[in-house]
Each structure stands twice: as C-alpha cells, then as structure tokens.
Amino acid sequence: MSPRLSPLSVPYRAARKGGSLLFTLVFALFSGAMAVTNDLGGPLLVLGLVVLLVLALVGYEVAYYRRYEYELTAESLDISSGVFSRRNREIPLRRVQNVDISRNALQRALSIAAVNFETAGGSTTEAAIRFVSFEEAKRLQREVARLKRGEEPGAGEAGEEDVEELFALSADELALVGLLSFDLRGPGILLFLASGSVPVVSGLFADVEGPLLALGGVAVLLLIVLVSWLAGIAVAVANYYGFTLSRADDELRYERGLLRRYDGSIPLDKVQTVTVEDNPLKRRFGYASLAIETAGYGPGTGGDRGSESAVPLASVERVLQLANDVEPFGDPAFERPPKRVRRRYAMRYLIALAAVTAAFFGVEYVLAVGFPWWIPLVLLAVVPVAAHLKWLHRGYWLGADHVVTRNGFWRRQTKVVPYYRIQTVIESRTPFQWRWDLATVVVDTAGSNSLVGNDAAAVDVDESTAATLRDELDERLRASLATRRDRQRAEATERRPADADESVGRAADEGAGPVADDDDGRNRDLDGDEAVEGSDPDADGEGEHGTSDDRRNKPGDDSENEVDGDTDGVGFGADSSN
Amino acid sequence: MNRLHPRVQVLWAVRAALLAVVLGAITWVVSRVALDLPTLLPVGVFLVALVVGVAYAAVKYRLWGYEVREDSLYLERGVFTRVRTVVPFVRIQHVDSARGPAERFLGLASTVVYTAGSRGADVSIPGLTPDGADSLQDRLKRLAIRAEGEDAV
Incomplete structure (x- = not known):
C-alpha cells in the first residue's frame, strides 16, 4: 500500500481554494449581481449556492486525496494523481537534484508540509506533493538521499542518519x-x-x-x-x-x-x-x-x-x-586583468558622468531654476579610484580542479566552478574591447543562476590569454571528466583488477592505431588520468592548434580518421604532464 | 576552419531587405501622419538600410566559421561582438538539423547543438547544405556518443 497525503490536506486545500472563491463571490455580489439574485429568491438562494459550492469543493478535495498515491521505490519516485484526468509519473531518483520542504505559518500549525522535487532542465518543479505530514516530508527527503546512494529502501528510520551541523546563524x-x-x-x-x-x-x-x-x-x-x-x-x-546548515552523508x-x-x-x-x-x-x-x-x-x-x-x-x-x-578549491591566487583595463574603466565612467551632467544641464536649461547642474562633476575626483577598484577586484584563477573567477566591487562575487561542470566555454569581444585587445571568457555551467546570465567569467583579460584560457578550460574539462570516470570505473570494477592492468598496458602503446571504439575509450580515459595526476597547470594551447591543423589537412573525415585524431589527443594529453 | 555555404548570404540579405522595407514603411507612415518630412526620405531610409544590411550579411558570412576538432566543436562568429564558442563533445545532449521555409527555398539547412548549459541553444550552425547538415548532425552525434559523457548535471 503506497503512502498517501496527510488527511489534513483535505480541509486545508478546500479552505484555501474556498477562500479565493469566496472572495470572487463577494466581489460579484457587490458589483451588481445582487439585483439578479434578489429576483431569484434573495439571500436564501445565495446561501444555498454557497453550501453547494462548499460541498462540491470538499467533495473534489476528498476525491483528490483518495486518488493521490505516491511511492518511493529503489529506482524512482512514482506518483499517480488526478481526479478527472489521471497522471502517472515516474521520476528516476538519480535525476532528482533537490528535495525542498516548505511550510507556511498555517501549515506549521497543522503540521503539514509541501514537498518539491527538483530535477535539472525543467522550468517548473518536477513533482510537487501538496501536503503530507511534516514527518513524512522529512522521511521522503532522507529516503531519497539514501536510495540514491543505493541503499536498501525502508531501512533507515529517523535518527539513524548521521547529521552534522556545519553552521547555525546566531x-x-x-x-x-x-x-x-x-x-x-x-x-x-x-x-x-x-x-x-x-x-x-x-x-x-x-x-x-x-x-x-x-x-x-x-x-x-x-x-x-x-x-x-x-x-x-x-x-x-x-x-x-x-538558519542552519548541516551535512548528512553526501548531502547538505x-x-x-x-x-x-x-x-x-x-x-x-x-x-x-x-x-x-x-x-x-x-x-x-x-x-x-x-x-x-x-x-x-x-x-x-x-x-x-x-x-x-x-x-x-x-x-x-x-x-x-x-x-x-x-568544493575543495584551496586558496586562489587571482590573475588580474592587464593594467590598461583601468584606463578603459575610467573612460567608461567619464562617459557616464558626462551623460549625467549633460542631462542635468538640459533640465536646468529648460526649467531655468538655478539648479546646480555641475554637481555630478564633483565625482570626477572619484573616477580614477573607482576604475582602480574595479580592476582590483577582478580576476580569474585556474586551480588543480577548479576555475575561480571574481568580479565586482559593490557586489563582489567569487565563483568556483569545478572543471568537470563546465558545459561550454565562450570567448567574446565587444567592439569596445577590440581597441584594448581584450576579451571575456565565460564559463557556462548548468547552474540555476546562470540562466539569468550570471556565469563565471574572466572579464577583460588579454586577448592572447583569452585564447589560451579557452582551450585550456576545454582541455581540463576533458581531463577532469576522464579522471572522474576512471575513479567511478575503478570503484565499479574493483574485483576485476586484471582487466584494468591490460588496458594500462595497451594505453602505454602509443602507436596502437585504430582500435575498437570501446577499448579506445578506455585507453584514453586511463591516459587522461595519468596526464591529470602529473599535470602542471600551465597553459598549453599550442598542442591544441597543432592537432586542429592536423584535422584541417585531412579532407575526408571518416571514422578511422576520428580514431586517429583521438590518439593525437591522447598524445597531447600526455604532453601536458611534462 | 569550415566556412558556411555562400548562399547563406542570400538568406541574410533577404532578411535585411525585409527589415529595410519595414523601416522604409514606418518612415513613410510617420511622414504621412505626423511630421512633414522630405518625400524621398522613406526611399532613402530603405536604401541605406538595404545597403547596410547586405554589407552586414557579407561581413557576417566572412567572419563565420566552425571546426569539428578532435574533442570539441569550435565556432567563431559575430560582426561587432566577436564570439568564439567551444562545445566539448562530452557535453552535447542532442543535435538537431533544422530547415525553415526560407532555408528550404534556398536549399539550406542548419544544425543546432544542445548542451545542458544555460546558453546551450546558442550553438547553431546555419547555412549548411541539407546533406551537409545531416552528415554534421550524424558526425556530432557519433562523436558525442563516443566521448561518453557522464550525466550532464
């Protein structure tokens, strides 16, 4: 028997819906519908209608409650719901990103809670359970975390979990x-x-x-x-x-x-x-x-x-x-943009200041009230300082496993992105950046805030640095992914060490030529791993260009060539460890 | 670096021409209704917009380029703001090849590459031949599978 919503959710949902309906009704009554109802038998009829409405509402909510079932299996969260049109939904647990419980004051008094399951990529919440008891909500949250680790369902009850408080706001x-x-x-x-x-x-x-x-x-x-x-x-x-933040195994x-x-x-x-x-x-x-x-x-x-x-x-x-x-990123040593950037910022502020002053002057010219339009010019003294500060707080850093960027003076944001989270790397140069030989490198991730264009970005770096950075980030993403895959694979195939040895042996054989896809993939992974472990974080864009030149010289791109290109990549990956 | 098919310039130029017509029409309406503008101004606006638009299309074509590297897709584009994008194959979620009505008329197609990143839909390569778009789609798909990315997020 799968669990159900809290019975208290029936009156709560009905009351909430009823509230808004009542509001509409009252509004309708006072805005002229009164005359009609008076003709039809007066207040008694209205009362009858209201009673009918309440009954219908409660009936619907009871039906909703009776027909709502959810179940947490080892693999997925299954929800079947709907009074008139039924919907069965299965959400694979490993796709679940966050489990959020929220309770407003009234819900807290009733000890019920709303649970949201968030997955990536949807613009809306993937599954919203509208009102279970708070204990059940917490159980769901714990169970999802446990099941995702691959533990047996139903084993962990309250209190068994190892929760360590990391931070509490005094x-x-x-x-x-x-x-x-x-x-x-x-x-x-x-x-x-x-x-x-x-x-x-x-x-x-x-x-x-x-x-x-x-x-x-x-x-x-x-x-x-x-x-x-x-x-x-x-x-x-x-x-x-x-506010408290705590850690339970691999969850915050x-x-x-x-x-x-x-x-x-x-x-x-x-x-x-x-x-x-x-x-x-x-x-x-x-x-x-x-x-x-x-x-x-x-x-x-x-x-x-x-x-x-x-x-x-x-x-x-x-x-x-x-x-x-x-994210263990260590202590970043930021690389600042070139110093000429300060002149650029100063110029920008001067233009803005000029525009504001001109606007003030325009207003004064029209109204002629003796308004001191020159007031913004006082800020001239601050321009160099502001430009310097903006430059000072800007920078990027490539760590062993993370890229860290920092921007902003008033709202300074230091963003840490693990290499394996990079989605795309975008280098752009606006016309204003051209003349200073500058560029901006944006590191796009699937993070939530990046949807409003708040990605980690190395802003106003030198053009040549930007090109290197672009290729370097791409490189490190792949190396980092290979390392992770290896680790996962090593964990999965611990009982087959002989197999892994064989692959290492083959990976060492550089001139292997075209091999079957599967083996090829594994070779590359292992090689990439070695490259990362011994790697020095110095830029190596040269090799990349070399291989891309190679590619340009190959007119017919069939799959054999691709494998070749890949072994090139392996060679280069190993190079970067020197 | 691969270039787009030259005919894509026609596509962009036609779009620019349509925009020029709209701008000319707006100017004409304004001059008729509100302001007392010179009679030839709408024509002038149309011509200037047309020339600028066509020139823009030509420059845009010259600056557009893409390259299928051994581990990533690389694109270069932009007339004013120059953008260079690197899309690692491991990050490709799916690849579309699309043909709009205008593109079909001109015998062109485009390939759209999606990643889980927030700017993923930006990665679209216009101005390919239908066969070229299909084979690029196919090739990218194979490369993406071979790159065997983990779960995107």
Whole structure:
C-alpha cells in the first residue's frame, strides 16, 4: 500500500481554494449581481449556492486525496494523481537534484508540509506533493538521499542518519544580515510609480529655489536608501530566521525562515557552482556569504530559492572553509586583468558622468531654476579610484580542479566552478574591447543562476590569454571528466583488477592505431588520468592548434580518421604532464 | 576552419531587405501622419538600410566559421561582438538539423547543438547544405556518443 497525503490536506486545500472563491463571490455580489439574485429568491438562494459550492469543493478535495498515491521505490519516485484526468509519473531518483520542504505559518500549525522535487532542465518543479505530514516530508527527503546512494529502501528510520551541523546563524549574525542587506525591490516600485508623476511634481516645484530642489533630491535619495534598508532587514529576517546548515552523508541540508519554514537538501554531487559574495561593508567587517548552485531550479526561481540555499552571512574564514568543504578549491591566487583595463574603466565612467551632467544641464536649461547642474562633476575626483577598484577586484584563477573567477566591487562575487561542470566555454569581444585587445571568457555551467546570465567569467583579460584560457578550460574539462570516470570505473570494477592492468598496458602503446571504439575509450580515459595526476597547470594551447591543423589537412573525415585524431589527443594529453 | 555555404548570404540579405522595407514603411507612415518630412526620405531610409544590411550579411558570412576538432566543436562568429564558442563533445545532449521555409527555398539547412548549459541553444550552425547538415548532425552525434559523457548535471 503506497503512502498517501496527510488527511489534513483535505480541509486545508478546500479552505484555501474556498477562500479565493469566496472572495470572487463577494466581489460579484457587490458589483451588481445582487439585483439578479434578489429576483431569484434573495439571500436564501445565495446561501444555498454557497453550501453547494462548499460541498462540491470538499467533495473534489476528498476525491483528490483518495486518488493521490505516491511511492518511493529503489529506482524512482512514482506518483499517480488526478481526479478527472489521471497522471502517472515516474521520476528516476538519480535525476532528482533537490528535495525542498516548505511550510507556511498555517501549515506549521497543522503540521503539514509541501514537498518539491527538483530535477535539472525543467522550468517548473518536477513533482510537487501538496501536503503530507511534516514527518513524512522529512522521511521522503532522507529516503531519497539514501536510495540514491543505493541503499536498501525502508531501512533507515529517523535518527539513524548521521547529521552534522556545519553552521547555525546566531541572533547577532541575523541582525547583521538585516543591517547589511538592501532590498531594492520596494524602492524600485516606488520609483517606477513616482516616475509617472514627474511632470506634476516639477510643476509643483517650479517656483522653488534651485538649491532647495537639489536638497530635496538628496532627501528623496536618502529616503530611498532608508526604505530599501528597512525592506532589506524585513526580508532578511523573514528568510533567514533560524538558519542552519548541516551535512548528512553526501548531502547538505538547510533550514530557514520565520513565517514560512524551508527545509531543503542539496546533494553534494550535484553542485554546479559555489559562489562567495560580499560587499564593501561586509569586507570591512570580515564577513561574506555563500551560495551553492545546483541545476535543480528553473528560471526565475534561481534568485528566489536557489541562491538562498546557502549561508547568508558568516565570517570570511568560516565561509571559505565551508566553500572548501563543498568544493575543495584551496586558496586562489587571482590573475588580474592587464593594467590598461583601468584606463578603459575610467573612460567608461567619464562617459557616464558626462551623460549625467549633460542631462542635468538640459533640465536646468529648460526649467531655468538655478539648479546646480555641475554637481555630478564633483565625482570626477572619484573616477580614477573607482576604475582602480574595479580592476582590483577582478580576476580569474585556474586551480588543480577548479576555475575561480571574481568580479565586482559593490557586489563582489567569487565563483568556483569545478572543471568537470563546465558545459561550454565562450570567448567574446565587444567592439569596445577590440581597441584594448581584450576579451571575456565565460564559463557556462548548468547552474540555476546562470540562466539569468550570471556565469563565471574572466572579464577583460588579454586577448592572447583569452585564447589560451579557452582551450585550456576545454582541455581540463576533458581531463577532469576522464579522471572522474576512471575513479567511478575503478570503484565499479574493483574485483576485476586484471582487466584494468591490460588496458594500462595497451594505453602505454602509443602507436596502437585504430582500435575498437570501446577499448579506445578506455585507453584514453586511463591516459587522461595519468596526464591529470602529473599535470602542471600551465597553459598549453599550442598542442591544441597543432592537432586542429592536423584535422584541417585531412579532407575526408571518416571514422578511422576520428580514431586517429583521438590518439593525437591522447598524445597531447600526455604532453601536458611534462 | 569550415566556412558556411555562400548562399547563406542570400538568406541574410533577404532578411535585411525585409527589415529595410519595414523601416522604409514606418518612415513613410510617420511622414504621412505626423511630421512633414522630405518625400524621398522613406526611399532613402530603405536604401541605406538595404545597403547596410547586405554589407552586414557579407561581413557576417566572412567572419563565420566552425571546426569539428578532435574533442570539441569550435565556432567563431559575430560582426561587432566577436564570439568564439567551444562545445566539448562530452557535453552535447542532442543535435538537431533544422530547415525553415526560407532555408528550404534556398536549399539550406542548419544544425543546432544542445548542451545542458544555460546558453546551450546558442550553438547553431546555419547555412549548411541539407546533406551537409545531416552528415554534421550524424558526425556530432557519433562523436558525442563516443566521448561518453557522464550525466550532464
């Protein structure tokens, strides 16, 4: 007998749907439908309709409850649901990225929870179980993690799990999170609304003195900052109240939220990118935040949940330690962009400043109220500093197993991408970068935040560096994948050591020529492995070009040539270990 | 470095011409309804847009190139922003070959390579002959299988 939803989900769902229906009904009654109902027998009929509606609603929800079944098997999560149109869905467990439990205040009072199963690639949640008991939700979360490791179903009950708390947000830190975060959404909306009333306001202030107007502007700006600050505090406290991060075997678990509680799981082997973020204030006081991205969240939800499934604030050392627990990348020594980049940034700021000044001047020219239009020019003094700071906080680093990039002064993000998570490497040069011989190398992953174009990127590196970087990242991706495959294969075939020996022997034989596909693959893997283990992280784009030249000289590309090309690749892979 | 089929310039040029017509029409409507513009301006706008568009198509063709390397697909493109993309075969999820109506008319086809990356759909090679697109698709598919990637994410 497969498990069912919590019985409490029936009244809850009915009440929630009923609530919105009631709202519609009341609205309809007061907007003129009243007259019609009066003709048809008055309040009694209305009451009858409402009772009927409630019955129908409850009936539907009971049916929904009775026809909803789910089951966790060793391989998959099976859900069959639907009152009128039935749907049977099987989700392979190894595709499940995150299991998220959320409970709002009312759900917590009823001790029921909503469970979301996220898989990669979907824009929506793959499976959403609408309301089981909280204990059942936690059991599902644990069971999915256990079954993915290949353990027997049903063996692990509560408490057997080895959960180690990694981090808990103290009250002081929560206060700090609030104080250090600005939520620009509220003021943004205000600003948007206010922009419509500009002509009116400017009419009002037509006879006000210019300096006073400037003062007013500054006051409005301060107000915006204050409001966004307060909004930030409220949002942060609501989101991160009682935040804890713990580790259960190969999963991270987090809990957070004041009114709505979230219990999420992040499988470590699904981590795409680790981001350490700070701003000048946080840097000043030695704090930073940490975000862990998986591919489990669809577009639009990335900023909302994906990026919050991490540590909102902790001391820098703590954050770096946690980040290294997740992805052991070590201590990056960033390579900064060439120094000429600073001149580029200075130029950019000068142009922006000129534009703002011109706009101010235009306004003053039209209104003629003695407004000090030259005020932005004061910022001229800051331009070199700003350009320098922007340059200073930018950089990339190629570690043994990770590429790390860093960008931004106000919101500095350090992104750590394991080589084997790279999807594509994109090098681009805008017309503005041409004349400085610069390029940007974007490392695309399947992470959730990258969907809004927030990929790890080495911005404004020298053109030749970019070309090397591009090929190097491609190279390391393959080497790293080969290593991983080998490790997995070694684990799988531990009882057949003789077989592996044979492959090594064959891999050493360089001039093997065309061999069967399967063996060829294995040879290459083993070779790649050796290359990585002995590899020095120095750029070796030359070989790549060499082999691509080779390819160009081969007109007919049949499969034999491909195998040849591959052995070239092997030779090159081994080269890089020298 | 492989080039696209030269006929793709025709495709792009026709698209540019359509855009030029639209721009000319907009200018014409504006000059009729609102502003008192010179009579020949719509024609001028059309001609300028056409010349620029055709020139753009030609330059775009010259700068487009792709290469099937031993372990990855490499593309170079872009007139203003020059983009070079490396798609390792291990990362290829699936490969489409597509032919739109205009492409069919001109006897062209394109190959689209998908990865699990967020910008995956960007990787599309236009201006191939139908046979070329099919064989490229086939070849990429074989290479992707042979590269035996693990689960993408």
